[in-house]
Amino acid sequence: MAYEAVKVKKPLTLILLPIISVLTFFLVWELIVEFDVVPKTMLAAPTQVGDRFIDKLSDPNPDGGTMAAHAWVSAQEAFLGYLLSLGIGLPLGLFMGWFSVVRGVARPLFELVRPIPPIAWIPLTIFWFGIGLWGKVFIIFLGGVVPCVINSFVGVRMTNPTLIQMSRTCGASDWQIFTHLCVPSALPMVFGALQIALACCWTNLVGAELLAADQGLGYMITMGRRLALPELVVLGMVSVGLAGALIGMVIETVERRLLSGIRR
Amino acid sequence: MDSAAINPEDRPTKIDVKSLTKRFGDLLVLNDISFNVAQGEFLAIVGPTGCGKTTFLNCLSKLMPTSAGDIFVDGEVADPKKHNISFVFQEPTCLPWRTVRRNVAYGMEIKRYPKEKINQRVDYMLDLVGLTDTQDLYPNQVSASMVQRITVARAFAMDPDLLLMDEPYGQLDIKLRYYLEDELIKLWQTLKSTVIFVTHNIEEAVYVAERVLVLSNKPTKIKAEVKVDLPRPRKLIDPEFVALRKQVTDLIQWW
Structure with a gap:
């Protein structure tokens, strides 16, 4: 075919720079701890964190769970909460964007609930669900649902009005315009929501686990504080960060595949 | 070529616009406009800037309700769900x-x-x-x-049933416009669609259409109707073409 995609080679510096910056960061961190710029009781060096990580792979002490056990509990909570917020938040936002009845009913309630930080729900959640899995899923859901609703709502509202007119002259019904036009138009915003919601979910996961848990990465951080083991705290933080970045990368890849036509 | 070759008056009426009127509050934009379009006719509509061309098209395509009067397709009130009304907008859609x-x-x-x-x-x-x-x-x-x-x-x-075009080539350079106008004529001759082509480009109107309606200033009425009975492909420097173009230009002058 005459129309072939052009392959652009990435310059070497662009590949090397991110690696260098990350390495420098860890090196400076290590040196700060090594030369006691910050006392060892307050911050752990990356090597200590690494040692602790290798320990924790097999040893449930001192906090009562191996790395895998904590990660598995957290992942379960986060994914259930995340999926729940997508499953409810995205359709709600999309419908609110196009159907005025849904907008009229849901918008005021949403605006009322939105400013309450999810962490403020923790006491009520403990009354309702105890400190088990579903209480945390609920907190995580509350954190993730807000960006889902807002982004998909705005995405639908930004649908090009000329395209709506064009569809109307074709005789499209409201529902057809919604499915054929508004939803695909909103997709870039929806994918933005996937990223933002994930960040919110992950943040609230740690928040929820700090207060009410007996396992999970957030719980590991709390235990690190109680046992005065900074490397355990940092290990928990780093695991949360890495996992979040990893999922973000997966979402970005999916997004790029799906939206090849919309990106310029 | 056959349907295009027959005189538009001898073809059955496809689109019947009856006393189309549109008011926005006190502002009368379209003032009792009536005209017919024959089956397979290519009609161009030109008018001075701000004469309500867009409103006119929005009413014709049923995007906007009319204040009075209506549009009939084959004798029935036009309905986008039932009739095939296509709209080519100025901006790419x-x-x-x-x-x-x-x-x-x-x-x-x-x-x-x-x-x-x-x-x-x-x-x-x-x-x-x-x-x-x-x-x-x-x-x-x-x-x-x-x-x-x-x-x-x-x-x-x-x-x-009705193809509405709102300056579809207004944003393209002149060479491409000539090319696409020829392509449009070819499509129309092959598919025998009924076309209403709105433009502010008089030369373009005379080049593509069988008949040109000239609109007046607001409140908009049909000021004149000019038949373009020239053989195709038309030549922009043909004296007859130039005469028609001048006739339409004189009609449109508002200064």
């Missing part, structure tokens, strides 16, 4: 998430044509406008003129 091919199919999908018919029709249209090679590309991967050809192909593909 390709759906960026659909390939060229699926863009052309869009109108027919909305009308829920059977899949086979859509495929057949799309193949035919892509071939007519020369987009077969690019059918799997996305609109952001093709040139600006191709984008407008996609929308024109989509409009014709629906086999429209």
